[in-house]
Amino acid sequence: MTDVLLVNSSFAYGKVGRGIQFYPPIGLNYLAASLRLKGMTPKIVDLGIEPFTVEDVAEIIAKENIPLVGFSSNSTQIHNTMRFVCGLRERFGKNLTIALGGFHISNDPTFLERYPQIDIGVIGDGDITFTQLAQRVLGGEKVRGTFTGEMIPSLDDIPFPAYDLTPLERYKQAGLQYYPLLGTRGCPFNCVFCSRAPMSRKVRFRSAENLLEEMKRGYDVFEGRYGFLDESFTLREKNVIAFCEGLIKWGKPVRWTAGGIRLDQINPDVIDIMWKAGCRDFFVGVETGSERVRKEIVGKRISDKQIFESFKILDRHPFEVEASFVLGHPTETEEELAQTCFFPAKLKSMGIKCLTQVGFKLAVPMPGSRLWTIAKREGKIPEDFIDRYINFEYGEDFFSGWPKYYPDGISKEKVLELKKKGYMKYYLRPGYIFSRIRRDLANPKYLLEDLREFISMLRKGHSTVSLTE
Template identity: 30%
Template sequence: MRVLLINPYSGGYYYRLGAVYPPLGLMYICSSLRKKGYSVNFVDMNVERFDWKNFDFGEYDVVGISVDTVRFPVAEKIAERAKACGTTVVMGGPHATAFYETILRQGLCDYVVLGEGERAFSDLVESIANKEKHPHIPGIAYVRDGDIFVLPSRFIENLDDLPFPDREKVYLYRTKFAGERATSLITSRGCPFNCEFCSASQFMGRRIRWRSVENVVDELKILKKMGYGSVIFFDDNFTINPKRVVNLCEEMLRKDLRFKWWAFSRADELLGHEDMVEAMSKAGCKMLFIGFESADDEVLEEYGKNLKSGIAFDVVKFLKKYRIDVFASFVIGALKDTKKTIEKTVKFARKLKASIVQFSILTPYPGTALFEKLKHLIVEKDWRKFDGTHLVFKHPNFSSKELKRLFIKAYYAVYTSPRLIFRRGIPFLIRLLTRREAYSL
């Protein structure tokens, strides 16, 4: 059995900033398949050219395509081309999980993997190899006798059972952090919070599953031998278990695993846990990504953040004590947002003095509570515009042009401030706000 895994091109925030990291989900699937003895080729269109229009997909028995919303139009065309070549096509990822019925009815693929894919996809490939057209595999959906057959997806309970992600092509990635060659890893899955604009709790579950500290350290040892000096922990919420974070940091120090790193956190998990923040700083943490979202508490309530805006200043001041920078994220365009509340948020972001500030336009991604809430108001049909920089639904207070103007103005206000203009400034704005379409449809 020959398997081809494809990560379609993305033109989102991080791509525009040059922060392109290996797709861990597909890399885990790749290593899981190779562990079973299958021949696997992996293509990431973000870092390598792939002429899918003329490619002979018939050379492979199975083609697996990762799909999130903004990349769906490209993934759709690739799937159509692969199907035309007579191979078995499988789609997975957040968008495919949310819209598996529509995708299957359209005949874009033969199977959809729902949620986590390592076991489900691996079991599916085995079934295909055994000529089983209608397998009974949890987390797999397909059309059978005109109806959609699906068994509920299953979460992997013991993450230590998974082989480390396959990093055969890491040489293609040039991302750096704090001056060091950088890559990503994940130490847990799941998020207990339910922010209405986020799909993490739906896709990975609301119950957190952790890898053991020993297992994470073993992977870090491999990354150190590969020449990495920087890592990004892509957990949805790295700091939710302070004791575990302290244990991991202490073990990194004991094993002399010196990395410069950043992770994702929540403001309310930091104050009151000085031992954790101190341990993180000693172990190389240089930055935390924190979603402050808005300066207006009514907007925060709408988002389901369960936070007050004032905590942001205390958190930034606290982290600076330990020389940890803040990557502050804000979302504009809430239903309760007005021009006044957005201007308030922009002024708030300027005063916060974070090292990096990110603004996004509220986007109802499929699979989120926000999508269900606003789907009757969605007017944009082009999934490529579900990238956090476009208004895609009918807003009660703004037109698409008005909100886009406020969005650009927000970045201009922050990055032309005296404090940041020489650190990031105009070149940063140009990279961030310029769309690059590398692949035509």
């Protein structure tokens, strides 16, 4: 019987969230594996793909007499998380111990003082600390308080994620196209919009041998397709080279995406061996077309010339690269905003081939980020926003309720207008249209998807599954 229920929260209640959460909650999968290692029996409920209500989760707890439930929640999900917490507390009283982990509490350390319905809060890594706390709770101890998670010194020491508790076949049906992997934890950088807690800026790496062992075990699930969820995959070049050499030696046909790569960390030799080892696509955050905003505000000290040179290195191979841009940085002018929106088309006009997809996202302040601090200081977000959000004063829908950041002097309408023009400039290029037609004719299953996206771009100026307007 289950003794620990782990719940991955969602920004939608009682329904699947617009096709966004189609990948397993890898943090909870790792946590469940650590709980098992200590003799406990966990179960995972992923509200992103299982549209359960409070009553549904309560019935699971009651049926199996589960004494401990742990929620993982980021800030956009915290209103629905507290809906579940309050509902379960009302149903079970003090007989149920409720814990909270994830991004929000890591950036809101006084959260339990305001919401005593929660017994335990864990900031940062939960693999060691939550497992120890769970043992105490299951041993009959009443545990309360906010605890700072002990960081795992070596990622090779933790068991592989318990994907059997969130069967990957279900996520495949929802749109997942690869076996999800994490090669690192942490990010040393501090971009203005990033909500990563300071303690997680220490980066830890898995060894090539450890990664390859997991890949071998999961090879058949997606027929050799893997996707890294790392934010800076090439951060330690010797690790990347050792990993790629191991893949090549393994000899199996694989295709993998490297997750996020920084354009100021493009080494031709590393890129060459990544291609040889089966890497075919990844994501880069350009963030803005303005050098001033990029260096002074975002915190990425890379020039337009360096960006172009990095893309030219990537063009040594036919990679498929997605570039992300954020619209609405502090002090940004309308001219700089326009530079951002037309930057992808400019790169294509300069002969860049590997850039195949772009995304323009409105700046969204998140607790823990510098942008959140700036927005509150400027009065764009009330001091008690989180508590009002939890009380649904901004409605049920995160997309319309959560504030976006618009620089002084630039209206929301102007930002959306330039965003739409940027998409039109990039995606209505004859070269892009012809390439998509060729793809769709070769594989008609993509045709309907492309038509939906094209209509959405024309009517709304964004993707059908955009997280912002």
